[in-house]
Amino acid sequence: MSHNPLNYNISVLHFSIERANNKRIMPQLTIPTDDAGRPCLDVQLSIGKEHEKTLQARKMEVPTPRTVRGLMDSGASCTCVDISVVRALGLSSSKEVHFLTPLSNDPITGLQYEVGVHIAAGPTQRPWIDTSNLPVIAFPFSPDQPFHVLVGHDLLSRFDKIHYDKDIESYVFTSKGTKASIPTAHRDTEALPFIGRLFRRSLGDWLPTALKDLKECVGSAHDDGWDPPTDCAMDHARAFLEFLARHIASEPNIYSMGDADIAIDFCTTYGRNNALFVVDDDGSGAVFLSVEGEGEDDYYQRVEDATEFQKDAVNLLYKAGII
Amino acid sequence: MTDFKVKTVPPEIDRPELLGRQEWSERQAGKLVRQQEANRPLNVPKNKFKPPVNSNTLSVDRMDYAERNELRKLAEKNIRENQAFQGWYIVCAADVMDLGCDVQASQSPQHPYHADIIIPTDPNEFDPKAIKDNQIKFALKIAQTVRKFVTK
Numbered sequence: 001m002s003h004n005p006l007n008y009n010i011s012v013l014h015f016s017i018e019r020a021n022n023k024r025i026m027p028q029l030t031i032p033t034d035d036a037g038r039p040c041l042d043v044q045l046s047i048g049k050e051h052e053k054t055l056q057a058r059k060m061e062v063p064t065p066r067t068v069r070g071l072m073d074s075g076a077s078c079t080c081v082d083i084s085v086v087r088a089l090g091l092s093s094s095k096e097v098h099f100l101t102p103l104s105n106d107p108i109t110g111l112q113y114e115v116g117v118h119i120a121a122g123p124t125q126r127p128w129i130d131t132s133n134l135p136v137i138a139f140p141f142s143p144d145q146p147f148h149v150l151v152g153h154d155l156l157s158r159f160d161k162i163h164y165d166k167d168i169e170s171y172v173f174t175s176k177g178t179k180a181s182i183p184t185a186h187r188d189t190e191a192l193p194f195i196g197r198l199f200r201r202s203l204g205d206w207l208p209t210a211l212k213d214l215k216e217c218v219g220s221a222h223d224d225g226w227d228p229p230t231d232c233a234m235d236h237a238r239a240f241l242e243f244l245a246r247h248i249a250s251e252p253n254i255y256s257m258g259d260a261d262i263a264i265d266f267c268t269t270y271g272r273n274n275a276l277f278v279v280d281d282d283g284s285g286a287v288f289l290s291v292e293g294e295g296e297d298d299y300y301q302r303v304e305d306a307t308e309f310q311k312d313a314v315n316l317l318y319k320a321g322i323i
Numbered sequence: 324m325t326d327f328k329v330k331t332v333p334p335e336i337d338r339p340e341l342l343g344r345q346e347w348s349e350r351q352a353g354k355l356v357r358q359q360e361a362n363r364p365l366n367v368p369k370n371k372f373k374p375p376v377n378s379n380t381l382s383v384d385r386m387d388y389a390e391r392n393e394l395r396k397l398a399e400k401n402i403r404e405n406q407a408f409q410g411w412y413i414v415c416a417a418d419v420m421d422l423g424c425d426v427q428a429s430q431s432p433q434h435p436y437h438a439d440i441i442i443p444t445d446p447n448e449f450d451p452k453a454i455k456d457n458q459i460k461f462a463l464k465i466a467q468t469v470r471k472f473v474t475k
Contacts, residue, residue: 146361220348223406224370255351255368259376259455267366272467276369278459286456290463302456 029128029159029173031072034146039171043070043149045081046116047089049132063089065118070149072156072171079117079134079155082141082148084268084321086113088292097137110139117155129155140322142249143267204245206252213254214238214262221256229262230281236306237262237279243310250322266322275320277313279306287312289320332388332435336416336426342383342438343411344371345398346472352409355472367412367469372462374442379458381440381465385428386413389436395475397434410474418468422461440465 031039046052046065055062068085086093091113098107117134120127134155141148156162159173214237218228229237237254241264244252250266257263260281267274276288285306289299299316303309336342346352351368358365374381384394398408416426425441442461448454 143363146363216350220350223348223403225375253354253366253368255370257370257459258373263369265366265369267364272364274366274369274463274467276459276463280452284452286452286459288456288459288463290467298460300456300460302452 030165030168030170031173032168032170039072040069040147041072041119041151042067043151044118044120045085045089045149046118046132047091048114048116051091051114065089065116068148069146070119070151071147072173073150073152074156074162076150076152077154079136079152080110080150081113081115081136081138083111083138084140084273085148086115086136086138087321089115091115093138099137108139110137112136113138119151129158140248140250140268143251205249207241207245210241210245210252210254211238214241217254217256217262221258221260224256224258226256226258227260227281229256229279230260232283233260233262233279233281236283236285237264240264240277240279240306240309240313244313247314248317248322250317266317266320268321273320273322275317275322277306277309285309287316289316291320332385332428332430334428336385336428336438338415338417338420340416341386341470342414342416342419342426342440343386343394343473344381344383344414345411346371346409347403347406349407349409352472352474356474359472365469365472367466367472369459369462369466371412372465373458379442379444381442383414383426383438383440384411384434385436385438386411391473391475394436397436398475400433408475410472412466412469413471413473414465414468415470419465422464422468424461424465 031041034040044065044067047055047063052062066085066088068082093111093113095112097110097112099110100107112135114133114135116132117129117136118127119129156173161174163172163174164170165172214234217234221228241252241254244264253263253265253267255263255265257278262279264277264279265274266276272290272292274288274290276290277285278288279285283306284302284304285308286300286302287309291298299319301312346355351371355365355367372381384398386394389397394411395408419426419440423443425443427439427441429437429439431437442458444454444457448457
C-alpha cells in the first residue's frame with residue numbers, strides 16, 4: 001500500500017481538540033486496511049480492574065494483558081474473542097450464551113466473559129476505548145483467521161460515522177464524542193447476537209483435506225523410513241475424523257507418527273495448547289493434551305480401541321481451548 | 324572428509340545454544356512457512372521429535388557454530404530418496420534441558436556440528452506402548468518449544 005511502505009498495520013488515533021470553539025473532543029480512528037481489505041488493529045485484552053483487585057487482595061499473580069489482532073466487524077452485533085485468548089488470561093466464564101451465524105440455522109453456543117479492552121494507537125496515546133468489564137462472547141476462531149478479536153457493533157456504535165477513504169486505503173471512524181458509555185445491549189437482551197463475518201467455513205469443511213492428508217500418510221511414512229500405517233489404523237483414523245468434522249470447525253494436522261501409527265493433531269491459534277490423538281497400528285490409541293501453564297497436569301490416556309476417542313474428544317478439545 | 328574447514332566447537336552444549344532439527348518434507352515445510360508468514364503459532368508435527376524405532380535420541384545440528392549454508396550441505400550429504408532438504412526446526416538447548424532431556428555433542432569428522440537430544444526413559448518399563456507414549460509426550464513438549472522454522 002502506497003501510504004504504508006513498510007506494509008505495517010497501524011491504527012492512528014487522532015483527537016483534534018478545538019478549544020477555541022469549545023468543542024471538546026472529535027475523536028477519529030483511522031485504520032489502514034490489510035492485504036485482504038479488512039480494517040484490522042491491535043487490541044489489548046486484560047482481566048479487568050475488578051478481577052485484578054480481587055487477585056491482588058488474595059496476593060495472587062495478575063495475568064499480563066495480551067495484545068492480539070482485532071477486526072473491526074460491523075457484521076458482529078457484539079465483540080467476540082477467541083476462546084484461547086481468554087483462557088490464556090486465566091478468566092472463567094460467567095455464563096453460556098448462544099449466537100447465530102449465516103451458515104447455521106441453529107444457535108451456536110459460546111461462553112460469556114467480562115474482559116478489559118484497551119485500544120489505542122500506541123502505549124503513550126490516549127485510548128479510543130478503555131473499559132474494564134466489557135461482556136464478550138468467546139468461542140474458538142477458525143485457525144485460518146489472522147485475528148483473535150472481532151470488535152463488534154457494541155463498540156463500533158460509539159462512532160457517529162464510519163467511511164472508507166479510498167485515497168489512503170483506510171477506514172475512518174469518527175465520533176462527536178457524545179457517546180461516552182459502552183452499549184451493553186446484548187447483555188440482557190432476549191435477541192441472540194449475530195456473528196456475521198467469522199464463519200466463512202462451516203463445521204467439517206476441513207474434512208476433505210484431512211482425508212487427503214490421511215492417505216498421504218502412507219507415502220510420508222515411507223519417505224521418513226517408517227512402516228506405513230496399517231489398514232486398521234487408517235480405518236479408525238478416518239472414522240474419528242468423520243466424527244470430529246460433525247462437531248468442530250478447527251482443522252487438525254494429520255501425519256504419520258512412525259510405528260505404523262497416525263497422528264491427529266490440534267493446535268490452538270493463540271498460545272501453545274495441543275490435543276494430539278494417536279491411532280496405533282492395531283486400532284488402539286492414546287490422547288495427549290498439553291495446555292500452556294498446566295505442566296505436570298497435562299492429560300494423557302491410552303485406549304484399547306480408538307473409537308473410544310469419540311466419547312471424550314469434544315470435551316478434551318474444549319479443555320485444550322481448541323473448541 | 325568434509326569440504327569445510329572444521330571450526331572448534333566446544334564439547335559441552337551450552338544452555339543458550341540453538342539446535343536445529345532437520346525437516347525433509349516439502350509439504351510440512353510449506354505449511355510451517357505459511358503459518359510463520361501469517362504470524363500464527365507453529366503447529367509443528369510431533370513426529371519430527373519422536374526418536375526412530377529402538378532409539379531414544381534425536382539428531383540435531385548445532386546452529387551457532389556454522390553458517391546455515393555449511394550445515395545445509397552437511398545435511399544434503401545424506402540425501403533421501405524423493406526428498407529434498409527443507410530447513411530446520413530451531414529449539415534452544417535450555418528449553419529442551421528444562422524438560423528433563425540431556426543434550427550431548429556427538430561430533431564426527433563428517434559432521435562436526437552434530438548433537439543428540441536424549442529422551443529420558445524408565446529402565447524398568449518394558450511395555451512397548453508405554454515406551455512409545457513416553458516418547459510422544461516428550462515429542463509434544465519439545466515441539467512446543469520450537470522457536471521458529473528456518474528454511475535452507
